[in-house]
Amino acid sequence: MRLSRYFLPVLKETPSEAQIVSHRYMLRAGMIKQSSAGIYSWLPLGFKVLRKIEDIIHEEQKRAGHIPMLMPTIQSADLWRESGRYDDYGEEMLRIRDRHDRDMLFTPTAEELITDIFRSHVGSYKDLPLTLYQIQWKFRDEIRPRFGVMRGREFYMKDGYNFDLTKEDALHAYNRHLVSYLRTYERMGLQAIPMRADSGPIGGDDTHEFLVLAETGESEVFYDSQITELKFGDRQIDYDSVEQCQAVLEEFTSRYARTDETHDEAIFAEVPEERRRTARGIEVGQIFYFGTKYSEPMGATVVDKDGNRVPVHMGSHGIGVSRLLGAIIEASHDDKGIIWPEGVTPFHCGIVNLKQGDAEADAACDAIYASLTALGLEPLYDDTNERAGGKFATMDLIGLPWRITVGPRGLKNGVVELTSRRTGESEELPPEAAVERIAQIYGVVAKG
Numbered sequence: 001m002r003l004s005r006y007f008l009p010v011l012k013e014t015p016s017e018a019q020i021v022s023h024r025y026m027l028r029a030g031m032i033k034q035s036s037a038g039i040y041s042w043l044p045l046g047f048k049v050l051r052k053i054e055d056i057i058h059e060e061q062k063r064a065g066h067i068p069m070l071m072p073t074i075q076s077a078d079l080w081r082e083s084g085r086y087d088d089y090g091e092e093m094l095r096i097r098d099r100h101d102r103d104m105l106f107t108p109t110a111e112e113l114i115t116d117i118f119r120s121h122v123g124s125y126k127d128l129p130l131t132l133y134q135i136q137w138k139f140r141d142e143i144r145p146r147f148g149v150m151r152g153r154e155f156y157m158k159d160g161y162n163f164d165l166t167k168e169d170a171l172h173a174y175n176r177h178l179v180s181y182l183r184t185y186e187r188m189g190l191q192a193i194p195m196r197a198d199s200g201p202i203g204g205d206d207t208h209e210f211l212v213l214a215e216t217g218e219s220e221v222f223y224d225s226q227i228t229e230l231k232f233g234d235r236q237i238d239y240d241s242v243e244q245c246q247a248v249l250e251e252f253t254s255r256y257a258r259t260d261e262t263h264d265e266a267i268f269a270e271v272p273e274e275r276r277r278t279a280r281g282i283e284v285g286q287i288f289y290f291g292t293k294y295s296e297p298m299g300a301t302v303v304d305k306d307g308n309r310v311p312v313h314m315g316s317h318g319i320g321v322s323r324l325l326g327a328i329i330e331a332s333h334d335d336k337g338i339i340w341p342e343g344v345t346p347f348h349c350g351i352v353n354l355k356q357g358d359a360e361a362d363a364a365c366d367a368i369y370a371s372l373t374a375l376g377l378e379p380l381y382d383d384t385n386e387r388a389g390g391k392f393a394t395m396d397l398i399g400l401p402w403r404i405t406v407g408p409r410g411l412k413n414g415v416v417e418l419t420s421r422r423t424g425e426s427e428e429l430p431p432e433a434a435v436e437r438i439a440q441i442y443g444v445v446a447k448g
């Protein structure tokens, strides 16, 4: 993309309404624009990162054997009356009446709707196990929407639902989700720690929240510092293997890690003092096992091996997709702007032309741009007439992990400059070598 043809409305001034760094940078980098309290438009740069995050989630969900689908945002209240949640959900639910005076609502989550789909189409244990998921907009009329996309009213969520014959099978689904989430967050450059939590309006006894440690997090958390040393890495897990998923779950949940809702001072005191930590965290996901809480009242049953009709065991599993942008920025920035992890960066690298209009510099930039594009990479080429300082400031603000700087002086010596956004380190090298390096970083093969 050429910046002169893009839509990147960066702000010079820091917006006064933004209290935390991720919100400030998302506004300043022209990623989002508030349309009403807790409701945002996703401008091109923000939308690009949102899509990258979504892509990673889809890949990891499919790897775990889960099936994507899509459900509507507007639902009938009737289903929610069946489960009893229409009254229980309270003020957070946005209730709507259609022209026929029917009660409708904007979905805050979709346990009821998916249970209805299940009961209409599945009747035998032979069709289990089954896990369906979607990535769809949700609405919760939060009392205090704040911190930009972090606590929105309209927000984007991955929500998955498992249906199993037995509690044991459903717990395997729970473990499988935990494993796949560890991998998902790590691919986004995040360490998200599973912590024992409270289930709130979703229900059930078994639940873990995934928390990214950050001073601006809304939850108070208590944990054993050893947990931060764990890495999922590139382990190959057979998601059908009960033992393998169980082993990962035990590894990642056996040390003390709880949110304030479930914190227990007495148990915490057993952790050696030098490893006891109290911090704040951003909740980027939560997994639940709630057994037959929805299947029983809604009649979601299957015929088991002995011919008996039994309610299915269920769980649901959520990732805060839009919130993740805020969480990633909170975890990865400096005083100049965002520093995107390679896995989610909106463009793979920036190209800065120090002397727009100089025939040689223009030609070199065009050539680098063409080579990167031919490799399937997406550079953002600042081909505007802005002075060099302004171009650097914009690149630093929007946080592309790599920048190639091209100027007449370097070109005289046959070199351009490759700079890492994270370390600030620069290296001079021939343009082709810079392209090759970027290709290597993103794991694409540079041709000849």
Ligand code: P5A
Pocket: 108, 109, 110, 111, 140, 142, 149, 150, 151, 152, 153, 154, 155, 156, 157, 158, 159, 160, 202, 283, 284, 285, 286, 288, 316, 317, 318, 319, 320, 321, 322, 323
């Ligand atoms: C699990 C999927 C559920 O709703 N039902 C379907 C279950 N879980 S949850 O924990 O309530 O939400 C899942 C994740 O969504 C994010 N989230 C939000 N993000 C932005 N703004 C909000 N107001 C908001 N509320 C929840 C969180 O990341 C949460 O973990």
